[in-house]
Amino acid sequence: MVIVEDFAVEYLENESVYRGRYRILRKLGEGGSSVVYMAVDMKTDKPVTIKLIKEHVFDGKRANEIVGEETGILRFVNHPMIPGVVAEYDDAFVLDYVPGNSLSKVLKKKGRFEEKEAVALGCELLELLMYLHSRKQPVIYRDLKPANILLRPDGHVSLIDFGAARVMEPGGDTDTLNLGTEGFAAPEQYGNLGQTDPRTDIYCFGRTLLLLLGGKCSPELMEIIEGCTRADREDRFESCREIRAALLKYPGKRIRKKILKGTQLVFSAGALAAVISFSMANYGSVMSYAASDAQARVPAVKDRLGNAGIRIKEILKEKCGVDVDELLPPMEENDR
Ligand SMILES: Nc1ncnc2c1ncn2[C@@H]1O[C@H](COP(=O)(O)OP(=O)(O)O)[C@@H](O)[C@H]1O
Ligand SMILES: [Mg+2]
Numbered sequence: 001m002v003i004v005e006d007f008a009v010e011y012l013e014n015e016s017v018y019r020g021r022y023r024i025l026r027k028l029g030e031g032g033s034s035v036v037y038m039a040v041d042m043k044t045d046k047p048v049t050i051k052l053i054k055e056h057v058f059d060g061k062r063a064n065e066i067v068g069e070e071t072g073i074l075r076f077v078n079h080p081m082i083p084g085v086v087a088e089y090d091d092a093f094v095l096d097y098v099p100g101n102s103l104s105k106v107l108k109k110k111g112r113f114e115e116k117e118a119v120a121l122g123c124e125l126l127e128l129l130m131y132l133h134s135r136k137q138p139v140i141y142r143d144l145k146p147a148n149i150l151l152r153p154d155g156h157v158s159l160i161d162f163g164a165a166r167v168m169e170p171g172g173d174t175d176t177l178n179l180g181t182e183g184f185a186a187p188e189q190y191g192n193l194g195q196t197d198p199r200t201d202i203y204c205f206g207r208t209l210l211l212l213l214g215g216k217c218s219p220e221l222m223e224i225i226e227g228c229t230r231a232d233r234e235d236r237f238e239s240c241r242e243i244r245a246a247l248l249k250y251p252g253k254r255i256r257k258k259i260l261k262g263t264q265l266v267f268s269a270g271a272l273a274a275v276i277s278f279s280m281a282n283y284g285s286v287m288s289y290a291a292s293d294a295q296a297r298v299p300a301v302k303d304r305l306g307n308a309g310i311r312i313k314e315i316l317k318e319k320c321g322v323d324v325d326e327l328l329p330p331m332e333e334n335d336r
């Protein structure tokens with residue numbers, strides 16, 4: 001028997017009680033397949049999120065299959081940045097409520113993030129992707145974009161919407177369905193180009209970071225983003241760990257350049273002052289005087305620039321819990 005049911009689920013009214021347990025507070029969002037509500041779980045008195053599948057059959061799948069897939073992955077992972085499953089039903093599931101706003105909403109209001117803010121958020125996301133990719137059976141999230149990332153009031157992020165996520169099958173060749181969001185999805189998510197792997201999330205990560213930056217950033221950071229978003233996944237960074245190391249290294253590289261510039265500046269200022277006071281007649285001795293004067297002053301300049309570097313390291317430690325010194329090998333000028 002074929003059951004044809006269109007829009008079998010009715011929208012829930014504010015203040016109505018769903019399944020005798022959840023008092024609906026407001027609608028949070030609506031996508032193609034689901035409506036998401038904020039509610040209070042009257043059993044625990046805690047705020048929750050209810051994701052209600054709109055149609056009994058969507059994209060050839062029954063609602064309970066959709067529920068089972070998303071909660072299956074959410075139960076498989078266990079991370080403070082991913083909401084836990086409270087309950088599941090035939091056509092809906094209930095998650096812990098995460099306070100805050102999606103990064104897409106924040107972007108609409110704020111325009112763009114400053115480079116160091118975006119890098120700090122990026123580092124957090126990379127930590128989370130590293131966790132997902134390093135499961136015994138790696139989880140590929142496949143739909144990383146600002147709308148699926150929540151910025152909490154404490155300044156940290158949470159990842160929601162595991163509707164497109166898949167557990168990587170050892171030896172599997174092609175995903176059954178190529179999901180993702182247009183504009184963010186990696187090229188391999190469109191065709192039968194084989195199973196998606198961590199490099200698919202790396203692509204979406206690069207696109208997301210670029211969007212957070214409003215498309216503008218330093219050439220050093222752009223180089224890293226390009227390393228994430230190359231069309232051929234063979235040309236991308238191989239792991240999130242590698243990207244994080246590059247992100248932690250690049251401010252160091254910029255600081256070193258500044259130190260170099262600072263030395264030049266001290267030298268030129270010294271030379272200029274000396275030329276003015278001793279006149280051009282003593283050009284040779286003036287230059288050697290300026291050189292020794294610069295030598296004497298460079299440590300103070302280095303100190304100041306060093307303090308800026310320490311502050312950046314502190315921010316990274318605070319925001320990402322990462323010790324830069326641990327990751328920073330003695331650097332060469334053309335280090336990536
Ligand atoms: N656990 C949660 N806590 C708080 N808000 C959530 C949560 N899950 C979803 N939302 C809100 O609902 C919106 C849609 O949820 P999402 O899971 O992305 O659904 P869809 O599959 O329709 O994209 C999100 O952008 C977010 O605002
Ligand atoms: Mg979503």
